[in-house]
Amino acid sequence: MNKISPLAFVHPEAKLGDNNIIGPFCYIDKDTVLGDNNVLQNSVTIHVGARIGNNNEFFPGASISTKPQDLKFKGEQTTCEVGDNNSIRENVTISRGTASKGKTVVGNNNLLMETVHVAHDCVLGSGLIIGNSTKFAGEVVVDDNAIVSANVLVHQFCHIAGYVMIQGGCRFSQDIPPYIIAGKEPTRYCSINLIGLRRRGFSNETIQNIHEAYRLLYSKGILKEGIEEIKKNLEVTKEIQYIIDFVESSQRGIIR
Numbered sequence: 001m002n003k004i005s006p007l008a009f010v011h012p013e014a015k016l017g018d019n020n021i022i023g024p025f026c027y028i029d030k031d032t033v034l035g036d037n038n039v040l041q042n043s044v045t046i047h048v049g050a051r052i053g054n055n056n057e058f059f060p061g062a063s064i065s066t067k068p069q070d071l072k073f074k075g076e077q078t079t080c081e082v083g084d085n086n087s088i089r090e091n092v093t094i095s096r097g098t099a100s101k102g103k104t105v106v107g108n109n110n111l112l113m114e115t116v117h118v119a120h121d122c123v124l125g126s127g128l129i130i131g132n133s134t135k136f137a138g139e140v141v142v143d144d145n146a147i148v149s150a151n152v153l154v155h156q157f158c159h160i161a162g163y164v165m166i167q168g169g170c171r172f173s174q175d176i177p178p179y180i181i182a183g184k185e186p187t188r189y190c191s192i193n194l195i196g197l198r199r200r201g202f203s204n205e206t207i208q209n210i211h212e213a214y215r216l217l218y219s220k221g222i223l224k225e226g227i228e229e230i231k232k233n234l235e236v237t238k239e240i241q242y243i244i245d246f247v248e249s250s251q252r253g254i255i256r
Contacts, residue, residue, distance in 0.1 A: 005042075014046075017054070032065070035084075049077070049096040053084040053108070061091035065104075068095045068120035070138060083108035083126070094118040100139065113150070131168060143178070145200065161246050163200065165193045175250045178242050179210050188255050189218065206239055213243050223247055223254070 002016055007024035010016070014028045017036035022028070028046045035054040040046070044058045050065035058064070065080035067073065078097035082088075085108055092112050097103040098120045106118065107126035116130050119138040124130075128142060131150030136142075140154050143162035148154075152166055155173035160166070164176050167183030167190075176182050179197060181190045192211050202210075213234060217226035227244055234240055247254055 008040075047080075047096070049079045051079050051081045053082060055084050056082060056086045056088065058088045059090045059092075059114075062088050063091075063093045064088070065096040066093055068098050068138075070098050070120050073098045073120070078120075079103045080106075082106045083110075085109045087111045089116075090114045092116045092118075095120040097121045098138075107144070119156070125162070147196065155252075158252060159246075159250065161242075163193055163196060165196055172255060174252050175246070175254045177246050177250075177254045179239070180214065182255055189214065202239075206237070209234060209237065210239055210243070213240050217243070217247070218256070 002020045004010060004022040005024040008022045008026040010022065010028045011030040013030040015033045017034055019037045020034055021039045023040055023042040025043045026040045029048045031048045032046050032050040034052045037055045038052060039057045041058065041060050043060045045063045047065040076099050080094055080096040081103055083106060086106060089112060091114060094106060095104055101121040104118060104121055105123045107124060109126050110124065110128040112130045113132045115133045117135045118124065119136055121139040122136050124142045125144035127145040129147045131148060133150055134148055134152040136154045137156035139157050142160040145162045146160050146164045148166045149168035151169045153171035158173065159175040161176055161178035163179045165181045166176060170183055170187045172187040179192050181193050183190050192214060194207065197207050213230050216229040216233060220226040220229065227247055230240065230244060
C-alpha cells in the first residue's frame with residue numbers, strides 16, 4: 001500500500017506501484033509511472049513523461065521530467081527515465097528529452113547531490129557520484145562509475161568516460177577519456193585515477209598498462225599517432241580497448 005500525504009497531489013492518470021511514500025506538497029502529474037518502494041520527501045515534483053523505477057529517494061525541491069530548456073522543443077511527447085536505487089538530493093532538476101533523442105536517462109545506484117541539473121537528452125550511467133551544483137548541458141553522456149565533483153560545468157554533447165574523477169570547479173567542452181583524473185584550468189589530464197581504480201579492484205598490472213597507454217597517447221602531438229603507439233606497444237586488453245574506442249569515436253576531441 002502506498003502512503004500518500006493528504007497534502008500531496010497525485011493525478012488520477014499517474015501509475016504508482018506499491019509501498020511508495022509520497023510526502024506533503026508533492027505533485028505527481030499525468031503520464032507518469034513510479035515503480036515500488038520510492039520515497040518522495042516533501043515538495044517533490046514529478047512532471048509529465050517521468051518513468052521512475054524502484055527504491056529511489058527524492059529529497060525536497062527535486063523536479064523530475066521538467067520541460068526542456070531548449071527553444072527547439074515544441075511539446076513533443078518525450079520521457080525522463082530514472083532507474084533504481086538512486087538518491088536525488090535537494091533541488092535537483094532533470095529535464096525530459098526532446099525530438100533529438102526522445103528521452104533523458106539516469107541509470108541505477110547514483111547519487112546526484114544538491115542543485116545538480118541534468119538537461120534534455122542526457123544519458124547518465126550507473127554508479128555515479130555527481131557533486132553539488134554541477135550542471136550538464138543537453139545531450140551529455142556519462143559512462144558508469146564516474147565521479148564528477150561540485151560546481152562542474154559540462155558543455156553540450158560532451159562525453160565523460162567511466163572510472164574518472166573530475167575535480168571541483170572544472171568547465172570543459174571536450175570529452176574526458178576513461179580512468180583519469182581531470183582538473184586545473186583549463187581542464188586537462190592530470191593523472192590516472194589511481195585510488196579510484198584500486199578501490200574498484202583493478203590489479204596493479206592493469207593500472208600500470210592504463211598508465212602506459214596514456215603516456216603513449218599524449219607523447220604524440222597527434223592523437224591518432226598516439227593510438228597507433230598504444231596498439232603497437234601494449235597488449236590490447238578490454239581496458240586498453242575502451243581507451244582506444246573512446247578516443248577514436250570522440251566527436252569533440254579529448255582534453256589534452
